[in-house]
Structures are given as C-alpha cells and as structure tokens.
Amino acid sequence: MTIPMAPAELYRHGLRLLLEKNIPAWVDLWDEDGVLEFPFAPQGWPERLEGRQAIADYMRHYPDHVDVHDFPDVKIHRTTDSETIVVEMRGVGRLVVTDSPFDMTYIAVVTVKDGRIISYRDYWNPIAVQQPGADFVGATR
Template structure:
C-alpha cells in the first residue's frame, strides 16, 4: 500500500516497511491511548513496535489508499483503512487512518499516523470497556 502511495519517493530496494524507513526514522501516533507509544525514535524502536503489534491485532487486509499531494515534494498524505481483529478479544478492528509521510533520499524519515483510539481500545480491551468510557455511545463501525 505504501509502495503504491509513495511511488518513486521510495528507494527501489525498499521491499518491506522497515526497508522503507531510514535508520533515524520517527513514527508518531498523536491519538495513542495510554499504554501505547505516542512516538518511536529510530528503525530499531519501530521494528520492536511492529513485532509487538502482531500480538495485539491480527490484520486481515488494508483498503485502497487515497493519496494527497502537498506543496512539499517530500511530504505525502495517505488516507486508508485497515481491517482485522483484536488477538485477545476477537473484537473487530476496522480503522481509518490518515498518515503524513516525509521521505528523504528514498526512505521514510517521519511518519505521523492519525487514527481513532476507541477502535484500538475496542480491539485490545473489548466493547464493554469502550462503551463504559464513551458512556455507551461508542461507534461500533
């Protein structure tokens, strides 16, 4: 999905997401709920996070990305969806993302990922927890 979205902004040898990230790359999650990181500094930290993510959410598929050009040729905005289930709860993980991605010399140096924390909490902790937090008015879709 990112290869399609970023195209020639990525080095041709960048086959996996970690290949796409610069050694000093940064990922930020501005809406991260308590207990999950809001910032990862460096490729090693990003790799550790991605390894742990597989134990939390079983991704089934990603939606088709919508790519938005910006006035900065090194910055791309990507809107997409991810679908899966919480590993421990079985709850659905139907998430919408907007990511702001900066590339330099064919690698991602900064990836800011915006997503709904209630969807994450539902997948990780269950609907009852989210409904209690949201006063029973949580969006289940």
Template sequence: MTEPSRTVRGLFAESLRLLLAKDMIGYAGLWAVDGVMEFPFATANYPARLEGRAAVEDYLRGYPDLLDVQEITEQTVHQATDPDVVVAEFEAAGRVVATGRLYRMRYVAVITARDGEIVSYRDYWSPLAGAEILGGLDEFTAAFTGGGESTG
C-alpha cells in the same frame, strides 16, 4: 534520481504490502536509520514518538499477534506541495487475534521520505477506536504496557 518504488508514494504502497504480509521487519526497514514515527493522538502509557528504525521495528514486532490485517478496504493518497510528502487516508480490515472479532479501522498518515527512506511518519489513528477493537480500555492498555508488545 530515486526509483519510483522508493518515492514517498512507493514507500507508502510498499508499507501496505508489507503490513498485509505481516512482515514487520520489512516494514520497519522502510524507515531511515534515524527516521521518526509519531502518534499525535497518543494516550497515557502509549508512546507519542519513536526515534530510529530500531525503535519502529521494536514497536511493530508484536503487531501481527494483536491484529490480523487482511485487507486495505479504502485508500486515498494526497500529494503535498513538497514532492517528498504525502497524506494517506486508508482503512484496514481484519480480525483481532485474541478474540477472532472482525474489525475495521481508519487511519490518516503524513509521510515524508528522503533518499528513498521514510524519515517521518505521523500516524493519526484513534486510540478510542483501538480500545473498542481490542475489547475495551483494559485490553487496549495491556496491549501497549504489558509485555512490551504494541500496535498502531
């Protein structure tokens, strides 16, 4: 039997804790070795799919350099009929590191876990809101294409 902290709900709760702690290695460590992260609303020059824990870790490595997430201001988790799947709605708040500008961003994620690890995380966030947060489309594009560091 999977311990409660390694259920899909527990994994989601732990992912938020690690996000706030800026522990991206730990965050990526919640993924199965062959787990997938997808971005259904991805724009051009932005990855639509990351395959494997190592790819998730590489993708998230620079996240704290872009956004200083300071709190999760809202959170609702909906249990799917499949006990290994949840739909999570949440809002993160903090500061843009480069500008010090405050931000709030809403996310919806569909998360599937198996054997105590995330096997699928579909992240429905708005690239338009991301561009606004980072100061414009050029800054947003540079964050994902220049230097290889990115965020989600």
C-alpha cells in the same frame, strides 16, 4: 544504481509488506533516524518512536495483536513538498486476542527522503482499541 521509490510508491509497498506480515521488510523501509509519531495516543501508549530500532521493537509483535486482511479505500494525496504525502485509509481484519473485527480509519502524514521513511505521523482513532477486552500493539498498560 537503483532509483529510490517515490513516497506514494514506497507507502503502497509498505502496505503490501504489512499484509504479508513481513515486519522486518517494512522496518527496512525506514531511515535509521526515522520518527514515528502517534499524536492521538492514549495515556500509557507511545507518542513518539525515534530511530529504526525503536520502530522495529514497537512493530515486532504487530501480527500477534492485529491480523490485517486488507487496506481498502487508500487515498494518497500529494503535497506541495514532493517528499511528503498525506494518506487516508482503512485497515480491516481482526484483533487476535479477542477474535473481534478490526476496522480502523487512519490519516497519516509521511515524509520520505532518498527512498526511506523519515517521518510518519499516524492519526488513528484510539477509541477503537479501548473497547473492553481489546488489546493492541504498543500498549504499555
């Protein structure tokens, strides 16, 4: 029997998978009924994705939009709920379509149950991707 990863360990593993552009393995970290939310999503962008399949569909083309090179400054804070962490971090790389630099600050509230992500609220800065010519995963416009 394998012991499930603790939330912080699972989150760091997920970051490594994103750097490797292994989106299917990243999606496999999710519970079948997991929920991914974007409270600051601009108009026309998804605010809530329900279920692993919806998250997989959303993330499928992520490497075609954003070439992430590193996640510097990752700070993981434990909460009074042992299954929930708060993460502060930066993602740096480049936007593929424009070949312009990508430098995004995130705060995420992540809940893990039985070694799977069940809830992920991603508080990212939509202004950074609304620059002229910028294209980002998830846009429906």
